[in-house]
Amino acid sequence: MKVNSFLPKYMVDFKCINSKCIDTCCAGWDINIDDATYNKYVNSDGDLKKLVSGKFVKNNEEDNSFNCGFMILKEESRCPFLNSNMLCDIHGETGEENLCITCKSYPRVFNIVDDVYEKSGLPSCIEICTRALLNRDKMEFVESEEDIEEGNIEIRRIIDSEAFDGTESLVQYFWDIRVISINIMQLRNYSIEERLNILLSFYSKLEKLNILKEFENIDETIEEFNNGLVNFGSLKGESFKEKSDFYKSLCDSKLVDNIRSIRLxxxxxxxxxxxxxxxxxxxxxxxxxxxxxQLEQYSYIFENYLVNQIFKDLVPFNKGENLIGSIKKVINTYRIIKAYVIGIAINNDEDIKEENIITVIQALSKDIEHNKVFKELL
Incomplete structure (x- = not known):
């Protein structure tokens, strides 16, 4: 069906590079099977039945249409259908129509905001990282019209901001908050950490006013940030000061033992x-x-990464109306990436380069998206 869509420019002509990819999306994590595909596999015959037999299992822990089953992974958490050419046997032998929704849509993320389909990319895909993060220009967004088959995608989140007009919910300010958030992250006269401090200050003020039910002051605050009437210098705070325990926690045995991604x-x-x-x-x-x-030289990478996270995850409304919880997760993800990049550079006794940052972001994103231990750490 034809739908109105809103997406970052890097997604306009994004295509999987298949076997040319330096990593594979078919290893390193659980692969969910949606209910329609699961039932298709169970009731299959001929070549498809022969191919899938004994390679998938029912998910008895969740009652979710997108998590009806799992692929039975092989060594190194590899999909049983990933062949020696790093290509998918289901796709190659029986056709794309027999792939589960996870495999059809990855690395695309779909949300619906005010009846508009939003499409973005997961940085666990190295091609997304290359296209989205290495662009030295500010990330831009475009409107489009696309053909989308709803049966082939998973909608992660739905927001109807207009439904909250006149209520006590901050969701009614969704668009103002989103635009201000992205504008703050693209303030290039401030460091990345200063921008994150400014954003934290903005969310803290909104959350406090909301708790106090001072709705007129919320309107005023948003108007001040929208119109550039805020002294950002007074909100920028200081650079993040880490403690030794923080660095040690990132290679703790409990964490390391549960890492799925070989690259990570x-x-x-x-x-x-x-x-x-x-x-x-x-x-x-x-x-x-x-x-x-050296990290400051590559601030555009972190900027693009954080802007993409804000857009993709609908920050700060990905944790209900816990704005502080949402931005702290973003900040902690940045802190972890930064620490890993620095530690690796010290070990190799080399200057930090673009590819070092991208490698960490892609490898870490793969585990953050699917690993309970990292979610607890964040």
């Missing part, structure tokens, strides 16, 4: 070697801030 395991091993090499990681970074300075 390599990253964390290198990171751990790096902070051990530094001996006192806090003192090391303070005495030689070269890696912090």
């Amino acid at each position: 395991k390599v990253c964390v091993d290198e990171y751990k070697a790096g902070i051990l090499k530094a001996v006192d990681i806090i003192k090391y970074i303070e005495e030689d801030p070269k890696y912090l300075n």
